[in-house]
Amino acid sequence: MKIAIGNDHAAVAMKNEIKAYLEELGHEVINFGTDTTDSVNYPEYGEAVGRAVAAQEVDCGVLICGTGVGISLAANKVKGVRAAVCSEPVTARLVKEHNNANIIAFGARIVGIEVAKEIVRAYLEAQFQGGRHQTRVDLIHEIENKG
Numbered sequence: 001m002k003i004a005i006g007n008d009h010a011a012v013a014m015k016n017e018i019k020a021y022l023e024e025l026g027h028e029v030i031n032f033g034t035d036t037t038d039s040v041n042y043p044e045y046g047e048a049v050g051r052a053v054a055a056q057e058v059d060c061g062v063l064i065c066g067t068g069v070g071i072s073l074a075a076n077k078v079k080g081v082r083a084a085v086c087s088e089p090v091t092a093r094l095v096k097e098h099n100n101a102n103i104i105a106f107g108a109r110i111v112g113i114e115v116a117k118e119i120v121r122a123y124l125e126a127q128f129q130g131g132r133h134q135t136r137v138d139l140i141h142e143i144e145n146k147g
């Protein structure tokens with residue numbers, strides 16, 4: 001898969017480890033994140049990955065900041081994005097199966113690297129279940145069209 005990754009200054013080390021892990025799994029990773037620990041603004045990175053995902057330039061995205069929350073909030077402002085914050089792999093599997101999340105997010109200050117790897121693996125191995133879940137995903141995007 002082609003995967004966009006984005007992060008702020010709180011998650012540079014974790015981004016590097018997750019990028020390497022994804023590449024080990026055979027994925028192509030495009031880095032939209034910052035590569036230094038100089039303070040930056042996470043919305044810019046969430047938006048960049050959100051736009052790449054929404055434009056279908058990549059298959060999905062991974063976002064990491066301190067908590068995973070700010071950067072995912074920003075990504076979710078891009079039409080077509082469904083970014084989900086996860087702190088463990090069960091949620092990571094379910095956000096794909098039920099919500100068809102197209103971005104997974106987590107916090108470098110919240111989860112350790114081994115849990116982070118389990119989160120991305122669970123998400124990537126899961127399949128969207130469609131059916132009633134598709135109806136609900138469609139309803140989420142109808143909200144965007146209401147303005």
Ligand code: RB5
Pocket residue numbers: 008010042065066067068069070071
């Ligand atoms: C940066 O200090 C921090 O606020 C950011 O990484 C993130 O946790 C925001 O949601």
